[in-house]
Amino acid sequence: MIRVVRHVIGWIEHRTGLETAIRSFLYEEVPASSGWQHVFGSVAMFLFMLQAFTGILLAFNYAPTPGEAYNSLRYIMTEVTGGRLIRQLHHWGASMMIVVVVLHMIQVFLFGAYKKPREATWMAGVALLLLTLAYGLTGYLLPWDNRAYWGTVVTTQIASKAPVLGPYLSRLLGGEGAIGVVTFARFYGMHVLLLPPITTLMIIAHLFLVRKHGIAPAPGDEAKPVKKFYPEQVYKDTVAIFVAFAILFVMAVAVHVPLERLADPTDTSYVPRPDWYFLFLFQTLKFFEGPLEVVGSIVLPTLAMLALILVPFLDRGRVRRVTERYAAFGVVFLALLGWGGLTGAAIMTTPKTAAVEIDFSAPTEWLQLSPEEMAGVGYFRKENCVSCHSVGDGGAKIGPDLANTAIRKSAAWMIAHFKRPATLVPGSMMPPIQLSDSQLNALAAFLLKLTPQNASALQAAPAFAVDGALIYQANRCGACHLVNSVGMKVGPPLNGIFRHRDKAWIARHFRDPQAVTPGTIMPRYAFSESDMDKICSYLLSLPD
Amino acid sequence: MIYGLWGLIGAALALPASIYLLFPPRLRKREEWTEAADMGKLTAKTPTEVVFRQNRVDGWKITSERTTAWAIKISDTEVIALAPQCTHLGCAYHWDDGKRQFLCPCHTSTFSPDGKVLSGPAPRPLDRYEVKVENGKLLLGKVVESENAA
Incomplete structure (x- = not known):
């Protein structure tokens, strides 16, 4: 058996030289000082391949057109x-x-590894950083939710303001006029067709140069024996990659990425924000107004990038021992401080979302419930019905499954049963529910909506909507307003109010309707701060 | 150690990836019954081609599409509805009234009016829709694959 394997390997080696190539790759000599500080490049490359892998998987189920x-x-x-x-x-x-x-870049910078003859390696590295950012920029649009749409509006606007090139850039990005199918196709094309091969070529060039010049040795390495890439450095790289992967995997499992409302060009209340790594640019922009804006949006970033590319030529010093590179540490420290400060400021100044965030990647069936049914969800939770009843999940509990439509009773029966359980169901262990008639009505209305299919989705209704609906019911808003086709039409219907009103407006209107809408017959409502927040959030969540 | 860690990473990726690609998606719509024809318009013992619109869940879309079925009335309350594709390679077959059998034009499979294979390469009887008769209307559900009992 082993002979056969050897024979096959020998055959391949003879025809392709593959074995020699792998050996010379693995047994490459690395300087004595190489170690944990050199793992970042490998981790970055691993992450790139992982992005390609998950990206391809997503593409198998993704349709690249808006909507x-x-x-x-x-x-x-x-x-x-x-x-x-x-x-x-x-x-x-x-x-x-x-x-x-x-x-990776900080490590190379601190160790001065960009110095002669490794200038080109550094520049290829900066190009790879820019490519990484380009993925972020183009990928941001692809979910086509409000966040993606409005974030990209800002991006294309900035590009269009570039001196001289502005109109051309804007046309190239398909962002002329408004963002639409053309922009989307361009961004998608760049993200999956243009950037990956360029990145791959750039990585090959970068690696070729790293291998050509070898890892930059530290002063004093000459005296020590060289190491082999395999197994010492491969072991360290593998451990680092594993740690990075483990962190990423835990994040992917545990940290929820929401999907916002479908991109809505008419939504004027939306506050666009770029992804976290672009926030510092976003904040820088605020320091420049009017004709100077282009300085913050184009000139400064371009200069910064140029400076980064030219680092090997700007720093002609001979100091290479990392512990003596005070200036380099100073630069990194200042850069991190500046970046951190700007990012922090951007986060602090982000207004607490004007609009209500609904996660559309979670069940949204609750959006269709009437206020009364939604309030019913509240009583359902308050009375803790699930401690004795299963709800379509098949658990064996004392009481019957409430989602079972085969045993469904009328609302009147349910209300009578809620009040005196043992009268209608002799021997029932259920305690009477101490709620008013209208509250029992709401509870019955919700229970009538339950089916085994929608039970878990309806119960996923967020707390703000349930609390908001309870306030809505308690104040009998439905006596004048229509929500999800339930209520009266004395006042305006409230569905889709998020399109033309924000939270502040609605709150003002509650406190003093006459001041906001002169002539209205709506009475004042003096809600507490938290109640006001809940009812406004609920109203803003109502679908079109 | 090196191989072990790479093995773990590989497994942690290969497993979700195969689940992602090979497991059927969760269904968000339960199956519906679609009204396909008036019982009165079907002739007893002779197949009638009924055309109706059915909602089909297609990935992230639900499309309403024209579908046909061959309905054969057994009695006023009993009907069979055959899916319109031959069980061999999916060609559309038709009813030969003279010979009183279904004929598939592709590889000349023939079927009896209730879908049994009479001749040809078809491996199993014609597939049937789930059927229900309510208030004189024929309601069709999903297509159930017939047994491999050719």
């Missing part, structure tokens, strides 16, 4: 088995890649 993109991503996240995990691996992998690429 379809949103629905197919929603399908991936809610219906495809394991889809959410793959998407979150891709999402958090992108963030992690930025972190690792920057760490």
Whole structure:
């Protein structure tokens, strides 16, 4: 058996030289000082391959046109088995890649490894950083939710303001006029067709140069014996890759990436924000107004990038021992401080979401419930009905399954039963429910809606909506307003109010309707701060 | 150690990836019954081609599409509805009234009016829709694959 294997390997070696190539790759000599600080490049490359892998998997279930993109991503996240995990691996992998690429760069910078003859290696590395950022920028649009849409509006606007090139860039990005199918196709094309081969070529060039010049040795390495890439460095790289992967995997499982409302160009209340790694640029922009804006949006970033590319020529010093490179540490420290400060400021100044965030990658059936049914969810939770009843989940509990439509009774029966359980069901162990008639009505209305199919989805209604509906019911808003086709039409129907009103407006209107809408017959409502927040959030969540 | 860690990473990726690609998606719609024809319009013992619209869950889309079925009335309350594809390679077959049998034009499989294979390469009887008769209407559910009992 072993002879056969040897024979096959020998055959391949003779024809391709593969074995020699692998050996010379693995047994490459590395300087004595190489070690844990050199793992970041390998981790970055691993993450790139992981992004390609998860990206391809996503593409198998993704339709790259606006609208379809949103629905197919929603399908991936809610219906495809394991889809959410793959998407979150891709999402958090992108963030992690930025972190690792920057760490790699900081290490090379601190160790002065860009010095002669490794200038070209450094420049290829900067190109790879820019490519990584380009993935982030183009990938941001692809979910086609509000966040993606409005974030990209800002990006294309900035590009269009570039001196001289602006109009051309804008046309190239398909962002002339408004963002639409053309922009989407361009961004998708760049993200999956243009950037990957360029990145691959660049990585090959980068690796070739790293191998050509070898890892930069530290002063004093000459005296020590060289090491082999395998197994010492491969072991360290593998451990680092494993740790990075483990962190990423845990994030992908545990940290939920929401999907917002479908991209809505008419939504004026939306506050666009770029992804976290671009926040510092976003914040820088605020310091420049009017004609100077272009300085913050184009000139400064371009200069910074040029400076980064030219680092090997700007730093002609001979100091190479990392412990003596005070200036380099100073630069990194200042850069991190500046970046951190700007990012922090951007986060602090982000207004607490004006609009209500609904996660459309979670069940949204609750959006269709009437306020009364939604309030019923509240009483259902308050009375803790699930401690004795299963709800379509098949658990064997004392009481009957409430989602079982075969044993469904009328609302009147239920209410009578809630009040005196043992009268209608002799021997029932259920305690009477101490709620008013209208509250019992709401509870019965919700129970009538339950089916085995929608039970878990309806119970997923977020607390703000349930609390908001309880306030809505308690104040009898339905006596004048219509929500999800239930209520009266004395006042305006409230569905889709998020399109033209924000939270502040609605709150003002509650406190003093006359001041906001002169002539209205709506009475004042003096809700507490937290109640006001809940009812406003609920109203803003009502679908069109 | 090196191989072990790479093995773990490989497994942690290969497993979700195969689940992602090979497991059927969770269904968000339960199956529906679609009204296909009036019982009165079907002739007893002779197949009638009924055309109706059915909602089909297609990935992230639900499309309403034209579908046909061959309905054969056994009695006023009993009907069989055959899916319109030959069980050999999926060609559309038709009813030969003279010979009183279904004929598939592709590889000349023939079927009896209730879908049994009479001749040809078809491996099993014609597939049937789930059927229900309510208020004189024929309701069709999903197609159930017939047994491998050719």
